[in-house]
Amino acid sequence: MPMGAPADIEVAWRGHLRVTVFDGGTVPDLGRILAAGDTAAYVDSACAGQDRLPADAGEFVLVLSTAAAARLDVADAFAAAAGERFPELRDDQLRVHEALQEAVANAVMHGNLALDGSLRATLSDLRSYAAEMERRLHDPAYAERAVTISALRRKQGIAVRVEDSGNGFTPPPPHAFRLSAGGGNGLAIIRSCCRRVTFSRGGRRITMLFRDSVA
Amino acid sequence: MQYTTKRDGSGVEATISGRLTFTDAPHFPQFLDQAMKDASTCAIDLGDLQAIDSTGMSLFIHVYDLARNNGATVVLRNVHGQVRDSLRRASFDELFSFE
Numbered sequence: 635m636p637m638g639a640p641a642d643i644e645v646a647w648r649g650h651l652r653v654t655v656f657d658g659g660t661v662p663d664l665g666r667i668l669a670a671g672d673t674a675a676y677v678d679s680a681c682a683g684q685d686r687l688p689a690d691a692g693e694f695v696l697v698l699s700t701a702a703a704a705r706l707d708v709a710d711a712f713a714a715a716a717g718e719r720f721p722e723l724r725d726d727q728l729r730v731h732e733a734l735q736e737a738v739a740n741a742v743m744h745g746n747l748a749l750d751g752s753l754r755a756t757l758s759d760l761r762s763y764a765a766e767m768e769r770r771l772h773d774p775a776y777a778e779r780a781v782t783i784s785a786l787r788r789k790q791g792i793a794v795r796v797e798d799s800g801n802g803f804t805p806p807p808p809h810a811f812r813l814s815a816g817g818g819n820g821l822a823i824i825r826s827c828c829r830r831v832t833f834s835r836g837g838r839r840i841t842m843l844f845r846d847s848v849a
Numbered sequence: 850m851q852y853t854t855k856r857d858g859s860g861v862e863a864t865i866s867g868r869l870t871f872t873d874a875p876h877f878p879q880f881l882d883q884a885m886k887d888a889s890t891c892a893i894d895l896g897d898l899q900a901i902d903s904t905g906m907s908l909f910i911h912v913y914d915l916a917r918n919n920g921a922t923v924v925l926r927n928v929h930g931q932v933r934d935s936l937r938r939a940s941f942d943e944l945f946s947f948e
Binding site: 641707736820 | 868
C-alpha cells in the first residue's frame with residue numbers, strides 16, 4: 635500500500651495481479667480511493683462474482699457493485715483518475731465525464747437494475763418507477779451486480795468502456811436529443827462526446843473512443 | 850441532489866443544489882409534491898446545481914408537465930455553467946423562462 639494510503643483500502647493479489655480492494659458500501663469518496671492506490675485494478679468487495687481484471691498491459695479497471703455505482707460519483711472519480719493515467723485525455727476531461735455519466739447511468743438503470751426508462755413518462759409512472767428502483771437497489775440480486783469501467787490506450791485514441799451484468803439490449807439507431815420524461819437521450823449525449831461508439835457482448839458493453847490529442 | 854421549498858400562498862420558491870442525476874429518480878416525486886402541488890407560480894433557483902445528466906433532465910420534464918396541467922408558471926433562476934449548457938442544448942428554453 636502506498637505511503638499515506640487511506641485505511642479503508644487493501645492491496646491484494648488476484649492471481650498475478652495486484653489489485654486495490656475497497657468496500658463500495660461504505661467508502662464516502664471514490665475519487666480518494668482511485669487517487670490513493672497504485673494498482674491497475676480497483677475492486678469493490680461488495681460486488682458479486684465475475685471481477686474482470688486488466689486483460690491488457692496498461693489497462694485501468696474499476697469494478698464496483700450497482701449499489702455503489704448508484705451511490706458514488708463514479709463518472710467524476712474515474713474521469714479524473716483516467717486523466718492522471720492517460721494525460722492525452724485531459725483536454726477531453728469534460729466530454730469523458732459527460733459520456734461516462736450517461737454510460738454508467740445506462741449500465742445501472744437499464745442494465746443491472748433492468749428498469750425501462752420509458753416507464754417513467756408520466757408522474758404516476760415515475761412514482762412506481764422510483765419505488766421499484768429503490769427496492770432493487772436494496773435487493774442483493776440486483777444491487778451486487780457488477781459494473782466494470784476501464785480505460786485503455788489504443789492506436790486510434792483512448793478507449794473507455796462501461797460494461798454491465800444485465801440482459802443486454804439492441805442499441806437504437808442514432809437520433810437527435812428529444813425532450814421526453816421517458817429519457818432515451820443518454821446515447822445521443824454519449825455520441826456527441828466521443829469520436830466513435832461501439833457496442834459488444836450483446837449490448838452489455840459500450841466502448842467510447844476519445845480523441846488522442848498527442849499526435 | 851438537495852432541495853428546499855418555501856411556500857407563500859400558492860407561490861413557491863424552491864432551490865435545487867448539488868447534482869441532479871439518475872441516482873435522484875427515487876426522490877424526485879417528493880420534490881414535485883412539495884414544489885408543485887397547488888402552486889400557481891414556482892421559482893426554482895439552480896444557482897448551486899453543479900451538474901445535470903440526461904435522466905436529471907427527463908425528471909425535470911415532469912416539472913413542466915405538472916405546471917402545464919395545473920396552469921402554473923415556472924421560472925428557472927441563476928442557471929449557469931454545465932447545467933445551463935445542457936439545458937439550452939436540450940431546448941429547455943422552449944419549456945421554461947430563465948432569469
